[in-house]
Amino acid sequence: MARSNFLAHLATIVDVDNVLSDPQVRAGFETDWTGRFQGQAMAVVRPRTHDEVIAVVQLCIAENIAIVPQGGNTGLVGGSVPLRGGIVLTTALLDSIEPIHNNTVRVGAGATLGDLQRHCAAVGLRFSVDLAARDSATLGGMFATNASGLNHLRFGAMRENTNSVDAVYGTGESVKNATVDPLCGSEGIFGIVTSLELQLHNLPVETSVMIASFASVENAVTASLSWRNNPRVEALELFTNDGMSLVCESYALSPPLPSAEAYLLVEILGDESEFAQLLAATNRVLDTVIANSVADKVKLWRYREDHSAAINTLGPPLKFDVRIPPQNCAAFLQATTRALTDINPTLRVINFGHIGDGHLHVNIVGSATTDLIESCVYDNVTAHGGSAVSEHGVGTLKVDRFVEESGATKIEALKAMKSRFDPFGIMNPGVLANVRL
Ligand SMILES: Cc1cc2nc3c(=O)[nH]c(=O)nc-3n(C[C@H](O)[C@H](O)[C@H](O)COP(=O)(O)OP(=O)(O)OC[C@H]3O[C@@H](n4cnc5c(N)ncnc54)[C@H](O)[C@@H]3O)c2cc1C
Incomplete structure (x- = not known):
């Protein structure tokens, strides 16, 4: 079937307004959040119901057209954009939220x-x-x-x-x-x-948020190792002076504390007295700032949550989302940052992450060969007992790492599932294990 016939057929399924083929309209669906991954789709299709999705999939099977499912396109591993052509199926119109029943x-x-x-x-x-x-x-x-x-x-x-x-x-x-x-x-x-x-x-009746500062990443990680065991701690995030300064510069914010090498942001159930137990467990904290009004909590969270967007203002970064055993996080961050700046002292390395679980994000901006940077980060991941695949998933970015870490048995099982659920190979080709049948 010619392209125009295929698009006309799609329009009979989802309505002509929901087949977006204008290149300018498609552009936002074809480039990922970081600006690093860019593809080209025949069209972006917006089904409104489950049955329309069935009909679109059946048409794509008949015409052997690849489908790239896309939600908010905030994925950071090149899995949500049409790097190998086909259509983007956006779930934008499948956005109902029903009344709550039994929690x-x-x-x-x-x-x-x-x-x-x-x-x-x-x-x-x-x-x-x-x-x-x-x-x-x-x-x-x-x-x-x-x-x-x-x-x-x-x-x-x-x-x-x-x-x-x-x-x-x-x-x-x-x-x-x-x-x-x-x-x-x-x-x-x-x-x-x-x-x-x-x-x-x-919803908890009350939570409080604290940012604590430390003289070194090692001190912050050491404190986090005891704080993560407190059952009232809901969130435990690490960031460093580089990230804090960049967020403050990018969004004209005043630093909440005197400058220090590292920071932990903690959200805890209850009022600010709950922090006493955490602070008693370590003598490494330099300063603290605490918020318990909703507005002040949002303000403190911005210093951590605005990291990704602030880093993007410097140009498309190389982003590594890795999982490291919590007790090895300080050594990993120190060794990796040192090795990267040895490659090129002008590289800007900004580390942050969910330190409570060892889910770390290493962000690199500046010029150096991608392969060199990748092997530097991943060699350190291996040396510190970690995994190159963490919460952001695999996408197209980490296929080789995923295959290497998974081993043959897991990849064979994945292939078997692929032939069961996608025997025609139309679903998101190139992503995850890049399974070819
Ligand atoms: C500022 C920022 C902060 C982030 N923080 C975190 C974090 O703390 N933790 C974390 O885990 N991630 C984080 N992410 C990454 C990202 O938000 C998550 O991966 C998120 O789950 C992606 O959701 P999305 O709707 O944007 O999916 P997309 O980016 O659109 O798609 C992601 C993948 O899912 C597939 N997909 C999407 N919808 C469907 C569907 N309906 N059916 C089948 N497949 C589908 C896509 O094909 C793609 O492979 C962050 C990203 C940004 C930009």
Whole structure:
């Protein structure tokens, strides 16, 4: 079928307004959040219902056209853009949020986390997976990457907070109220999630936020190792002086504390007296600033949450999202930063992350050969007992690392699932293990 016939056929399924083929309109769907990954789609298609998704998949099977599922396009590993052509299937119009029932809620895959948070907060509940891209990231995209984020320490990732899903596999087969596997974390290579039933928790009566400063990353990590064991700690984040200065410069913010080498941001259940126990457990804290009004808590969180956007203002960064055993995080960060600046002293290396779980983000801006930087970071990941694949997933960026870390048995199992759920190889080709049948 010629391209124009294919697009006309799509328009009979989803309505002509929901087949976007104008290059300028497509552009935002073709480039990822970092600006580093860019592809070209035949069209961007916006189905409005589960049945429309089935019909689009069946047409693409018949015409052998690849489908790239896309939610908020905030993924950072090159998995959500059409690097190998085909169509982008955006879940933007599958954005329903149903009334809450027995502390559970059914949402369309394209509902954003931020909209869900507001829906739940109005009745004293919350969805416990949270991340800084909340106003764009969708629940379907978060499920597809098994996102974890800021509250992982206490509540786990998407897998632990999702009860069931509706989806359409690459076979065109529809499933309703299915179990979370095999789709959770499959990054769109088996099928498209159209809706999810999510588990909710009570909103805490009160939480307080503190930023504490430290003379070194090592001191901050040492404090985090004891603080992470306190069951009232909801979030525990690390960042450094470089990141703090960049956020302050980028958004004209005043630093909340005198400058120091490293900072921990802690959110704890209860009022500020809860911090006394944390502070008593270490003598390494230099200064603290504490907030318990909603507005002040948001202000303190900005110093951490604005890191990614501030780094992007310097140009497309090389981003590494890695998982390191918590006790090795200080040594990993020191060794990696030193090795990177040995390659090129002008490289800007900005480290931050969810230190409570050892999910670290190493961001590098400046000129140096990508291969050299990659092997420098990944050699240090291996030397410190870590994994190159962490909460952002694999996408196209980390296929080789994923295959290497997984081993032959896991990759064979993935291939078997691929031939079961996507026998025609149309779902998100090149992503995850780049499984070819
Ligand atoms: C500022 C910022 C902060 C972030 N913080 C975190 C964090 O703390 N923790 C974390 O885990 N991630 C974080 N991320 C990464 C990103 O937000 C997550 O990966 C998120 O889960 C992606 O959701 P999305 O809707 O944008 O998905 P997209 O980027 O659109 O897609 C991501 C992947 O999922 C697939 N996909 C999307 N929707 C579907 C669907 N309905 N069915 C099947 N496959 C689908 C895509 O094909 C792609 O492979 C952050 C990103 C930014 C920009």
